[in-house]
Amino acid sequence: MKRVPKWRDIEEMMKPGRLTRDGMLGSDPRPLEEIIESDGATVARLGLTHGDIARRLEELTAASMERLGDPVIVEETYEVRVEEARGSLPCPFKHPGRWRKAVTYCRHLPTGESIAWTALGVHMIEAHGFYEGRGSPFRLDPERIARLLAPRASSEKADPAEHNGIPRPSARRQGAGLEPDDRNATG
Numbered sequence: 001m002k003r004v005p006k007w008r009d010i011e012e013m014m015k016p017g018r019l020t021r022d023g024m025l026g027s028d029p030r031p032l033e034e035i036i037e038s039d040g041a042t043v044a045r046l047g048l049t050h051g052d053i054a055r056r057l058e059e060l061t062a063a064s065m066e067r068l069g070d071p072v073i074v075e076e077t078y079e080v081r082v083e084e085a086r087g088s089l090p091c092p093f094k095h096p097g098r099w100r101k102a103v104t105y106c107r108h109l110p111t112g113e114s115i116a117w118t119a120l121g122v123h124m125i126e127a128h129g130f131y132e133g134r135g136s137p138f139r140l141d142p143e144r145i146a147r148l149l150a151p152r153a154s155s156e157k158a159d160p161a162e163h164n165g166i167p168r169p170s171a172r173r174q175g176a177g178l179e180p181d182d183r184n185a186t187g
């Protein structure tokens, strides 16, 4: 893949202390394109799309939204709690719009394993196929998501061209209400 300056700019935004304190690339030495490509291959191998995974995360977040801050048992399998901080974050891929600083903490009761995601993280999965770099605190390993959260495959076909990290002007929105409609936002 040809490396265009855009990728460097995006990586710059993902460094610690830029958009977030810890950054989004962790200790991953691979270039951003390679991280996205590799996770994309994993997701395809799992028979899923980025949209399937994003929908599942939003579904679990939505299930506990009405009791913000308090844990809710969902599907008798997950203890889910949403915490919101003040403020919002822009997308490092330079979408217009901002994402609320909401973190969903989810504990898979049968195994006791925990997994957490942010509203921006869900957006980056859905729109960019980006799950953050290895070692990043909010790295969402697709295999781990598949194992713990059992996302369902939709009938919709994956289109790899849509997920090469190029900002899409009209990313799909699902009903969790965590994200602004970036088609109309001015950022």
Ligand SMILES: [Zn+2]
Pocket: 091, 092, 093, 094, 095, 123, 124, 127, 128, 167
């Ligand atoms: Zn974006």
